[in-house]
Amino acid sequence: MAKGAHSSVLFFFSSILVSFIALSVAQQDFLHNCQNNNGNYTSNSAFGTNLNNVLSSISSNTVIDYGFYNESVGQEPDMVNAIALCRGDASVDVCRSCLQNATRKILEVCPNQKEAVGWYDNCMLRYSNKSIFGVVDTQPTIYMGSTQNFSENLSDYKQALQDLLGSLKDTAALGDSLRKFATRDTTSGFQKIYALVQCTPDLDKLKCSDCLENAIRKIPDCCSDKIGGRVIYPSCNLRFENTRFFSPTADSPPPSPSRPLKGNDNTARTVIIIIVPIVSVMILVICIFFFLRMRKQKPKEMIESK
Ligand SMILES: *[C@@H]1O[C@H](CO)[C@@H](O)[C@H](O)[C@H]1NC(C)=O
Ligand SMILES: *[C@@H]1O[C@H](CO)[C@@H](O)[C@H](O)[C@H]1NC(C)=O
Ligand SMILES: *[C@@H]1O[C@H](CO)[C@@H](O)[C@H](O)[C@H]1NC(C)=O
Ligand SMILES: *[C@@H]1O[C@H](CO)[C@@H](O)[C@H](O)[C@H]1NC(C)=O
Ligand SMILES: *[C@@H]1O[C@H](CO)[C@@H](O)[C@H](O)[C@H]1NC(C)=O
Ligand SMILES: *[C@@H]1O[C@H](CO)[C@@H](O)[C@H](O)[C@H]1NC(C)=O
Numbered sequence: 279m280a281k282g283a284h285s286s287v288l289f290f291f292s293s294i295l296v297s298f299i300a301l302s303v304a305q306q307d308f309l310h311n312c313q314n315n316n317g318n319y320t321s322n323s324a325f326g327t328n329l330n331n332v333l334s335s336i337s338s339n340t341v342i343d344y345g346f347y348n349e350s351v352g353q354e355p356d357m358v359n360a361i362a363l364c365r366g367d368a369s370v371d372v373c374r375s376c377l378q379n380a381t382r383k384i385l386e387v388c389p390n391q392k393e394a395v396g397w398y399d400n401c402m403l404r405y406s407n408k409s410i411f412g413v414v415d416t417q418p419t420i421y422m423g424s425t426q427n428f429s430e431n432l433s434d435y436k437q438a439l440q441d442l443l444g445s446l447k448d449t450a451a452l453g454d455s456l457r458k459f460a461t462r463d464t465t466s467g468f469q470k471i472y473a474l475v476q477c478t479p480d481l482d483k484l485k486c487s488d489c490l491e492n493a494i495r496k497i498p499d500c501c502s503d504k505i506g507g508r509v510i511y512p513s514c515n516l517r518f519e520n521t522r523f524f525s526p527t528a529d530s531p532p533p534s535p536s537r538p539l540k541g542n543d544n545t546a547r548t549v550i551i552i553i554v555p556i557v558s559v560m561i562l563v564i565c566i567f568f569f570l571r572m573r574k575q576k577p578k579e580m581i582e583s584k
Pocket of ligand 3: 372379398
């Protein structure tokens with residue numbers, strides 16, 4: 279009886295703990311790619327110094343208020359080029375906080391890499407020893423699809439999504455050299471579709487349009503029959519959901535009062551919902567295993583130590 283109670287308590291606390299850890303990790307998810315084939319640098323090299331300088335320059339910048347940073351530090355062959363981009367609807371404060379986190383995180387997850395890229399929900403940061411300004415870069419690609427299928431008329435839905443993203447692509451491409459970003463929503467049957475597209479604004483109109491067109495073509499690879507999805511490139515990205523996940527901005531009228539906002543049923547949330555129970559159960563099983571093993575092994579160890 280006492281044993282049963284004991285392990286129940288263990289179950290309970292470990293599952294709460296695991297859920298907490300999984301949730302906080304997922305909330306600050308930093309998608310990233312360290313392009314290993316571009317080589318390594320050593321911390322005290324010229325490249326390492328230049329990289330630290332460019333990252334601290336971005337994270338401490340209090341002048342830029344339009345969310346786009348492009349900087350080069352140093353001379354060839356140790357030059358570091360960096361681009362940082364905040365989501366077009368992120369406030370200045372959120373943007374700066376996001377980039378402060380990203381500049382720290384990228385060194386942590388890609389130590390000593392000459393090229394790397396990482397994304398939080400609200401910002402993207404990349405650097406390279408190559409020149410990256412004004413160039414469309416679609417590698418690496420990150421796809422994310424909701425686990426939930428679209429349940430109504432699928433051919434209508436796909437068409438509505440294509441139309442929406444196509445028009446957003448045109449709007450974003452027309453943006454200026456500080457901002458190429460667009461959001462809008464539409465309806466298919468009874469289903470709302472909210473979408474967002476963005477290019478790094480160092481791309482010209484044609485390149486932004488090409489990049490987004492490329493991303494739109496990739497939707498069947500991840501999520502054309504899903505209620506939400508994302509295609510993420512270093513140079514541009516798109517995202518759609520069935521709930522409003524972006525702030526109303528100048529180019530998208532505020533939601534009409536007759537359409538109340540629903541919960542946050544976005545892809546990130548969906549991923550958390552799937553991952554938390556699985557991880558909890560896995561860790562729980564491991565805990566129990568070791569707990570039982572420990573109890574059995576204790577006497578043995580004592581004998582050995584005599
Ligand atoms: C970047 O670094 C890689 C690996 O060290 C090297 O092969 C490449 O030539 C460098 N590129 C430039 C533009 O310096
Ligand atoms: C660069 O560093 C990574 C991680 O430390 C390592 O896996 C990789 O083999 C290194 N590459 C080279 C070319 O040294
Ligand atoms: C940055 O990190 C801090 C501490 O981990 C966190 O509280 C904050 O929400 C993060 N900011 C953004 C924009 O992600
Ligand atoms: C979603 O659709 C795919 C393919 O049409 C199917 O294999 C999958 O089981 C569906 N998932 C759910 C949750 O209905
Ligand atoms: C879906 O919509 C298309 C075009 O509006 C229509 O032709 C088709 O019959 C619809 N299918 C279903 C299952 O409602
Ligand atoms: C950075 O971007 C701004 C605005 O797009 C542009 O005027 C400037 O020339 C760019 N700097 C570099 C180094 O490309």
